[in-house]
Amino acid sequence: MTTKLSPAAPDASSQTTITAEIGAAHTAAAGHRGVLLDFAPYRSSLLRHPTKDLRHADPDGVELVAPVFGQGEVDPLEADLTIQRDGEPIGERMVVTGRVLDGDGRPVRRQLVEIWQANAAGRYVHKRDQHPAPIDPAFTGVGRCLTDDDGSYRFVTIKPGPYPWRNHRNAWRPAHIHFSLFGTDFTQRLVTQMYFPGDPLFALDPIYQAIPDQGDRDRLVATYDHDLSEHEWLLGYRWDIVLTGSHATWREDDQDA
Amino acid sequence: MPDKLLPTPAQTVGPFFSFGLCYEGDSQLVPPGSANAIRLHGVVYDGAGHPLPDALLEIRQADADGAIPVVAGSLHRDGHTFTGWGRCGTDPAGHYSFTTLLPGPVAAEAPRFFAVTVFARGLLDRLFTRCYLPQDAALHDSDEVLAALEPERRATLIAEQDGPSSLRFDVHLQGAGETVFLQFPRHADIA
Numbered sequence: 490m491t492t493k494l495s496p497a498a499p500d501a502s503s504q505t506t507i508t509a510e511i512g513a514a515h516t517a518a519a520g521h522r523g524v525l526l527d528f529a530p531y532r533s534s535l536l537r538h539p540t541k542d543l544r545h546a547d548p549d550g551v552e553l554v555a556p557v558f559g560q561g562e563v564d565p566l567e568a569d570l571t572i573q574r575d576g577e578p579i580g581e582r583m584v585v586t587g588r589v590l591d592g593d594g595r596p597v598r599r600q601l602v603e604i605w606q607a608n609a610a611g612r613y614v615h616k617r618d619q620h621p622a623p624i625d626p627a628f629t630g631v632g633r634c635l636t637d638d639d640g641s642y643r644f645v646t647i648k649p650g651p652y653p654w655r656n657h658r659n660a661w662r663p664a665h666i667h668f669s670l671f672g673t674d675f676t677q678r679l680v681t682q683m684y685f686p687g688d689p690l691f692a693l694d695p696i697y698q699a700i701p702d703q704g705d706r707d708r709l710v711a712t713y714d715h716d717l718s719e720h721e722w723l724l725g726y727r728w729d730i731v732l733t734g735s736h737a738t739w740r741e742d743d744q745d746a
Numbered sequence: 747m748p749d750k751l752l753p754t755p756a757q758t759v760g761p762f763f764s765f766g767l768c769y770e771g772d773s774q775l776v777p778p779g780s781a782n783a784i785r786l787h788g789v790v791y792d793g794a795g796h797p798l799p800d801a802l803l804e805i806r807q808a809d810a811d812g813a814i815p816v817v818a819g820s821l822h823r824d825g826h827t828f829t830g831w832g833r834c835g836t837d838p839a840g841h842y843s844f845t846t847l848l849p850g851p852v853a854a855e856a857p858r859f860f861a862v863t864v865f866a867r868g869l870l871d872r873l874f875t876r877c878y879l880p881q882d883a884a885l886h887d888s889d890e891v892l893a894a895l896e897p898e899r900r901a902t903l904i905a906e907q908d909g910p911s912s913l914r915f916d917v918h919l920q921g922a923g924e925t926v927f928l929q930f931p932r933h934a935d936i937a
Contacts, residue, residue: 522752523753523755523756523871524755524757524870524871525870526757526869526871528870530877531758531868531870533758533867534758534869534870535793535868536792536793536794536796536919536920536921537792537793537866537867537868537869537920538868538869538870538919538920539799539873539920539924540920540921540924541926541927543892543927543928544895544926544927544929545928545930545931545934546876546890546891546929546930547763547890547930548862548930549801549852550814550852550853550856551806551808551849551852551861552806552861554806554814554816554931555806556820556830556831557816557818557820557829558818558820558821559818561818561822562818562819562820562821562822563821568828590751590753591751592750592753592932593750601821603765603767604766605762605766605768606766613762614765615761615762615764615765617762622753629765629896630765630766630864631765631766662842667757667759667763667766669766669767675863675931676767676874676933678804678863678872678874679753679754679756679872679934680756680758680865680872681756681757682757683753684820684828687801696757696758699757699870700755704752705752705755706755708752708754708755709754709755723766730754731751731752731753731754732753732754733932733933734932735932736930736931736932
């Protein structure tokens, strides 16, 4: 089952068909918040979404306690994706920073944030990415950091490019950075994608559009922040991330959050 | 308490997560060959019964004494510290395998389980499930989650002993034998 681009099955659907399906799916899902698991315009979701309702469970034991990651495990240099190899990566140098909060507004402190992304040409270093765009030998596209006491994270990187995939004919992903996040409970785990403001591919993309509410979709888009930009060096983007609330009981020392 | 903030929506982990998320030793909660080490392994399947070569599982568990570790060391494993967390991507045959310890009971009469998170290309949000131990069959009726399930659904949450120190836990995202996936109260806040 080898395919040339991403391993999704080739689909002859046109963008017009997919866009119409997105519209119909949004109408059918009116009022739904967050992402849908079953979103037919994203063809790979068809056989990979549960068909039965998620079962309610009260978190127990290990589910109330997130894994811990220490300063010794993450080198501060891992937050700068532009210095991991010899040479300067090609592309638009940028910083992305923001706060990780839980649903009650508390900062998620000293937790692991992992990112991975394509290079400026829209190519991943992954061996199965065969998009015929150049690999940048100076760019791996992988970063890690720990949030600070304020819940803030910060990465220096290169703006990723859009890239084609095989969901349908002439399908292109908007430029994005993948984010992986932990909260204070194991049940707060989140993997998502950060997008860039004003991308013309938003309306066409079935992964971004799997979130039916426009306000929810907007919360995946970073804000350009000129005060973060650095003179003759890089452009600044700000993106805050909110995890679900913690199940843990509030304590007195949480109040200064 | 401040006003509730709306959570950031999830997105699929995509096809190329392995270069960003997988790392050496990620699935080895204890070094292979250590005393009392077990294998927790299985295959992740889609609704057509095909194995997924691009899925990722994470587990969170108590240590052998039932204590929940709150220690660093899951990224740079030192060979001694048991951190209770691991990550494993599936191989081209859809197979994952952790080297770990059997969790101890967190409370008296509580059946032991691994908390499991499932990610995959095509899956737009992570799924939570639990892998209970077949050794605890006598306690399963008293477990709130298991007791509420009809027998064939309940079976999807219980590992199979397939060797002296090996547990098999397959995950079916869809179809006959679809794994029971869990939603916790704070998740329902946003739905």
